[in-house]
Structure formats: structure tokens, C-alpha cells
Amino acid sequence: MGLLDGKLAVVTGGGSGIGRATARRMTEEGARVAVLDLDGDSAQVVADEIDGLAYEVDVRDAEAVKSAVGDAAAKLGGLHAMFNNAGISTIGRIHELKLDDWHRVVDVNLHGVFHGIRAAVPIMLAGGGGSIVSTSSISGTNPAAGESAYSAAKYAVIALTKNAAIEYGPTIRVNAVAPGYIHTAMTNPIVEHFGAHSDHIVGITPAGRIGEPEDVADVVVFLSSDLARFVTGQTLIVDGGLALRGSVVDGVLDTLTGERA
Numbered sequence: 216m217g218l219l220d221g222k223l224a225v226v227t228g229g230g231s232g233i234g235r236a237t238a239r240r241m242t243e244e245g246a247r248v249a250v251l252d253l254d255g256d257s258a259q260v261v262a263d264e265i266d267g268l269a270y271e272v273d274v275r276d277a278e279a280v281k282s283a284v285g286d287a288a289a290k291l292g293g294l295h296a297m298f299n300n301a302g303i304s305t306i307g308r309i310h311e312l313k314l315d316d317w318h319r320v321v322d323v324n325l326h327g328v329f330h331g332i333r334a335a336v337p338i339m340l341a342g343g344g345g346s347i348v349s350t351s352s353i354s355g356t357n358p359a360a361g362e363s364a365y366s367a368a369k370y371a372v373i374a375l376t377k378n379a380a381i382e383y384g385p386t387i388r389v390n391a392v393a394p395g396y397i398h399t400a401m402t403n404p405i406v407e408h409f410g411a412h413s414d415h416i417v418g419i420t421p422a423g424r425i426g427e428p429e430d431v432a433d434v435v436v437f438l439s440s441d442l443a444r445f446v447t448g449q450t451l452i453v454d455g456g457l458a459l460r461g462s463v464v465d466g467v468l469d470t471l472t473g474e475r476a
């Protein structure tokens with residue numbers, strides 16, 4: 216028997232990394248999953264693999280998210296789990312950051328989560344319940360220089376999670392995950408170009424390694440399942456203990472610019 220037997224789920228950013236791993240793990244645990252991604256091809260590849268549904272959607276577009284989530288719920292026969300996970304990052308000092316970059320990062324990482332919650336709630340309320348999980352980051356709890364847009368958005372996801380948990384309990388549980396340094400397309404450039412930085416991170420991580428997408432996916436499955444029936448409004452840090460020591464991008468800005476502010 217799976218942890219999500221008979222459950223119907225939507226995963227945003229499901230075409231890669233943490234979202235792809237979660238779509239796979241949810242399916243292994245018995246769920247039917249709809250994969251939403253800006254990259255329609257990668258969404259389709261994952262959907263084909265898990266016998267799910269694929270939607271090419273930009274989470275910045277509230278109407279597109281609502282329409283895709285509604286269509287998926289109609290085709291799958293309901294909605295029990297929503298994973299708002301699509302995200303992007305940028306790096307630069309606050310006064311040098313391009314306004315477009317600030318708006319794009321906040322739009323995807325915060326407004327995208329807001330749009331996902333708005334789309335899922337009416338369907339879950341009508342269906343009698345559900346679980347929403349969103350992806351924050353340890354950058355939302357331990358910001359580093361150069362991460363302003365990303366950190367602000369990820370911190371806001373934690374606040375939005377608490378807010379939604381209060382508004383929609385007891386029918387809907389709402390939680391977040393805050394991954395640490397996870398090996399995905401997002402962090403590949405750091406691994407490739409800042410090898411010494413990665414070695415440093417591994418060295419200060421109590422778990423002694425960089426995380427894999429499945430490390431986060433398993434926690435999302437837990438939060439989406441009845442095992443977490445008394446857990447709501449929480450942000451679960453999934454970082455092998457790294458946040459006990461500091462931020463993932465500590466020092467990256469200095470390395471990039473060759474100077475300290």
C-alpha cells in the first residue's frame with residue numbers, strides 16, 4: 216500500500232530537479248500526477264514516464280495556472296495534493312540588480328506559489344480536503360549577500376504558508392519545504408564553476424554531502440500524506456543540517472566580484 220494511494224496531485228516545475236523527483240515519488244506511492252512546467256517538453260517527458268498529465272504553464276500567469284489545475288483535477292477526478300515548486304534564482308547586489316531580474320524572480324518564486332494556492336484551494340475545499348506544499352529555501356531563513364530577490368521571495372513563501380494554513384484549516388493543510396544545497400540544474404553552475412565552494416559546503420554540512428532531489432521529494436510525499444495529518448503551517452528544512460552553519464551562496468558574490476562590499 217502506498218502513502219498516496221488514490222490521491223491526485225499537481226506538481227509545478229515538475230519537468231526537472233526536485234519537481235521531477237517528487238512527481239516520480241508521488242506516483243510510486245500511488246498518486247496520479249499532473250506535471251506543470253514552463254518547459255512543456257520536459258513536462259511531457261516526465262508525464263509519459265509516470266503515466267501522468269503534462270501542461271506547459273508559466274506560473275507567473277494566474278489564469279494559466281488556474282486553467283491547468285482545473286483541467287487536471289477534472290481529468291484526474293479531483294485534487295488532493297498541490298506542490299508549488301517552480302523556481303528560479305539570480306545573484307547580484309541590491310543596488311546593481313536589474314529591475315527585471317528582481318521582478319522575474321519574485322514573480323516566479325512568490326507569485327507563482329500564490330497562484331498555485333489560489334488555483335488549488337477552491338477545488339480542495341469542494342472536494343473535502345487536501346494538502347498544499349510549496350518550495351521555500353534555506354535562503355529564506357539564512358540569506359546571503361547577493362540573494363536579495365530570491366531570499367525575499369522564499370521568506371515570503373514561509374509567511375504565505377502560515378497564512379494559508381490558518382485560513383484553510385482544518386480542511387486543507389499547508390506546509391513548505393526549505394531545501395539546502397541540492398544537486399539540480401539550478402545548482403549545476405555552482406558545482407561546475409565553484410568546485411572549491413561545493414567542497415566547502417560538503418565540508419560544513421553535518422550530513423556530509425550535497426542533497427539529491429529525492430531527499431526533498433520524500434519529505435514532500437510525507438507532508439502530502441496522512442502521516443503528516445497534524446502538521447500544518449510548517450516549513451521543513453531539508454538540508455542535511457547545512458543551515459546550522461550558513462547559507463549555500465555565502466561567499467559566491469565575493470568570488471564573482473573579487474571584492475567585499
Ligand SMILES: NC(=O)c1ccc[n+]([C@@H]2O[C@H](COP(=O)([O-])OP(=O)(O)OC[C@H]3O[C@@H](n4cnc5c(N)ncnc54)[C@H](O)[C@@H]3O)[C@@H](O)[C@H]2O)c1
Pocket residue numbers: 227228229230231232233234251252253254257272273274275300301302303304323350351352353393394395396397398399400401402
Ligand atoms: N537546488 C537547490 O539547491 C535548491 C535549494 C533551495 C530551493 N530550491 C528550490 O527548489 C525548486 C526547484 O528547483 P530545482 O533545484 O529543482 O531547479 P530546476 O531548475 O531543476 O527545476 C526548476 C523547474 O521549474 C521550471 N520553471 C522555471 N520557471 C518557471 C515558470 N515561470 N513557470 C513554470 N515552471 C517554471 C523549470 O523549467 C524547471 O523545470 C525551486 O523553487 C528552487 O528555488 C532549490
